Amino acid sequence: MMYAMIEQTARRLREGSVTSRMLTEDALSRIRERTAMGAFITVCEEEALRMAEEADRRIAEGNAPLLCGIPMSLKDNIVTAGIRTTAASRMLADFVPPYDAFVWEKLRAQGAVLLGKTNMDEFAMGAGGETSAFGACRHPQDDRFVPGGSSAGSAAAVADGQGMYSLGSDTGGSVRVPAAYCGIVGVKPTYGRISRRGLIAFASSLDQIGVLACSVADSAAVLAAVVGSDILDSTSADRGVDFLPFSGDVRGMRIGVCPALYEKCDPAITEMMRCAETEMKTRGASLTEITLPDADRAYAAYYLISACEASSNLARYDGIRYGYAAENPADTADMFRRARACLGDEVKRRLLAGACALSADERGEAYDRASRTRRVITEEMRTVFDSCDVIMIPTTPSSAYPVGAMAAQTLAYRQSDAFTTIPSLAGLPALSLPGGKSDGMPLGIQLIAPAFGESFLFRCAEVVEEAMAYEH
């Protein structure tokens, strides 16, 4: 297993043993070979080759940044000037943004090579990549299973060698869940660590851009390239890169574990977690048993808050300001109706739930209750971190679920976010890394740190990664 793939590739690019053009052509042909998997909504072949040639020139001149010339992808809710961005919705099927998202502005300036825009659940609502208006994305190992979502194509692409890393977004688990299901690393940084300018909004108080990559070192290197505050996102914080380099040493680190959660999990997960615990103890960390806020309560609050925020955020898709503009509408009501008809069922369900909760009859009481629950959970998490530096729990209670489980509302589908919404509600950084398998399908270990504690997160993650020696 090669852990610092990006660094090694950057070295090879500088030595001249490979060119960005070669890497890009390889990735593009892999994408072409594997179209049935559905990882991409848009492949920008011409642009990618142009960027690769430019990167090769920069590398030859010397002083190119680390990510220069490395092929990658962006989830299709991150806007790219001149390149179609759909959020996997018919509503935005023809939307070509006039500007670049903050993160893409940064990566482009560093010479990143964009292969294309990855498939996802429509407007990032889902956990399996099944609600895309452009057809579902499938698991790279077995097409009877979902790759996880909503950053489905990002995870599937990286796991399948279609680009070396991808940026996704995580509102309640959308980077960590697909990373776990596909056997790669996914990191959602602290809320505010990265500007959300140009991320198509789902639930603004929870949305955060994250990184999907093959290793902990790779994910940290990419994160370092995209963090930063921005005047156009008032919730972004300028903390700089305070998490690199990390030592790979957990001696004296206090790791919080929660065996009570294992009761809800696949036995293979329990076994993996027990093994990780022993390994970390052997390497000098101390384990403390912690109690986490109730997962069901957290999920209920998450669902309500995100639905309310979505109903307000998605109101802009009225066919006038944004979204599908119907031809020859009879009147504005007709125009609005026809635009809204472009939304898929899952999106409509959430918007209705949110609009109901915020309606005059309800006077926002449910939203207030959910917000109070969120504050209590945030407070409880702060207390948990009095007794530990990092929390180590499973990312999901089981491995990837079968295609169609969402429509059937099976338990495996409904529980996929059970362990990921707590850090989202509390705005905490969290990372999923592969730690084992169940029937050949990957399983993820989730690490959670206090706000802006990414240095703990990566330091611990690197040691877990090395200890578990996950085989792809």
Ligand code: GLN
């Ligand atoms: N699966 C969760 C949901 O459906 C989380 C989605 C996300 O993080 N964007 O809302």
